[in-house]
Amino acid sequence: EVQLVQSGAEVKKPGESLKISCEASGYSFTSYWIGWVRQMPGKGLEWLGIIYPGDSDTRYGPSFEGQITISADRSTSTAYLQWSSLEASDSAIYYCARRRVVVGLTSGFDSWGQGTLVTVSS
Amino acid sequence: DIVMTQSPLTLPVTPGEPASISCRSSQSLQQSDGYNYLEWYLQKPGQSPQLLIYLASNRASGVPDRFSGSGSGTDFTLEISRVEAEDVGVYYCMQGLQTGLTFGPGTKVDLK
Numbered sequence: 411e412v413q414l415v416q417s418g419a420e421v422k423k424p425g426e427s428l429k430i431s432c433e434a435s436g437y438s439f440t441s442y443w444i445g446w447v448r449q450m451p452g453k454g455l456e457w458l459g460i461i462y463p464g465d466s467d468t469r470y471g472p473s474f475e476g477q478i479t480i481s482a483d484r485s486t487s488t489a490y491l492q493w494s495s496l497e498a499s500d501s502a503i504y505y506c507a508r509r510r511v512v513v514g515l516t517s518g519f520d521s522w523g524q525g526t527l528v529t530v531s532s
Numbered sequence: 533d534i535v536m537t538q539s540p541l542t543l544p545v546t547p548g549e550p551a552s553i554s555c556r557s558s559q560s561l562q563q564s565d566g567y568n569y570l571e572w573y574l575q576k577p578g579q580s581p582q583l584l585i586y587l588a589s590n591r592a593s594g595v596p597d598r599f600s601g602s603g604s605g606t607d608f609t610l611e612i613s614r615v616e617a618e619d620v621g622v623y624y625c626m627q628g629l630q631t632g633l634t635f636g637p638g639t640k641v642d643l644k
Contacts, residue, residue: 445633447581455573455581455624457633469631472533505580514563516628518571518586520593525580 412436414444414506414523421529422496429492430526432506439487440464443509445519446480446491450502460509461489496530503527534558534627536636544644545615553639555608555625561588562605569629572601572610575638576621585610586628617643 417431432444445460459470463482470478482489489506504526507519535558545551561568568588573581583592585601588608598613612619620643625636 454622454638455575455626455635457626457635460631460633472632507581514565515567516569516586517590518583518592518628519573519581520583520586522580522582 412508412521414508414521416504416506416523416526419527419529421531423532424497424530426496426530427492427494428496428528429490430504430528432489432491432523434487434489434508437508439482440484441510443511444482444489445507445509446478446489447505447507447519448502449505449525458491458504463487463489496528498530498532501528501530533632534561534630534634536625536627536634538623538625538636538639541637541639543639543641545612545619545641546644547617548614551612551615551619551641553610553623553625553641555603555610555636557606557608557627560605561608561627561629563629568604568608569627570601570603570608571626571628572599573624573626573635574619574621575624576618579621581624584623615641 413435415433440463446458448456458474459480461468461480479492506523510517537556539554570588572585575581589601622638
C-alpha cells in the first residue's frame, strides 16, 4: 500500500527555522516526484515545489524560490520542506504528494500525505 | 504563470442530479504530444485532496465512473453524472503543463 506519512503539527515563533518531513512507503521512492502544496487557513491550494528523489532535480514555484528548501533522503525514503526564517504568513497546512512522470506524461498527484499544520505566532 | 479560473465558485447540488464545473486556463494546456495537461482534485471536508482526473479525461484509479473530464486547449469541464452525498467538498483544477503548477480557486460543492 502506498503511503505518505507526514510529521506532526508544529508551533513556531517568527524568525525560527523549521523542517517538516514526508516519509514514503509502498513504492519505489526514486521513481516518482514528490511535490509540496500549501493551504492557508480557509483558502485554496498552492503549489510550492517538487523534487525527483532519483537525481534530486528540484523545481520551485516562482513565489517560493528562495523562501523554502525542498530536499530528499533516498536512504530513508523521506522528503523534506524547510524554512530558515519563518514568518506569520507561513502559517498553513502543508501537504506532500507523489507524482509520476514518464517520458513527459504525468498521471497526476495520485497519493497525498495527511498534511502538517504549521502555526507561526509570537 | 498560467492562471486558472473556475466557475461556478459555489455549486449547490441535489443527490441523483448531474453537476458540472468549468475550468479555464490563460493559455493552452495542450502539449505537442496532443495531451492536455489538466487535472482535477477533490478535497472533502477535513481531508487531504484526492486525484480524480488526469490528462483532462483519464479517471484516476478507484474513481467512480460517474466522474468524467473533458475539454481541450483552454476550456475544460468536470461532470458528475449523478451526484451522491459523498461528493461534497471543494473541487480544484490544476494545470500540469508548466513547472510553476497552478491550481484554480476551487468550486465548493454542497447539498441543497
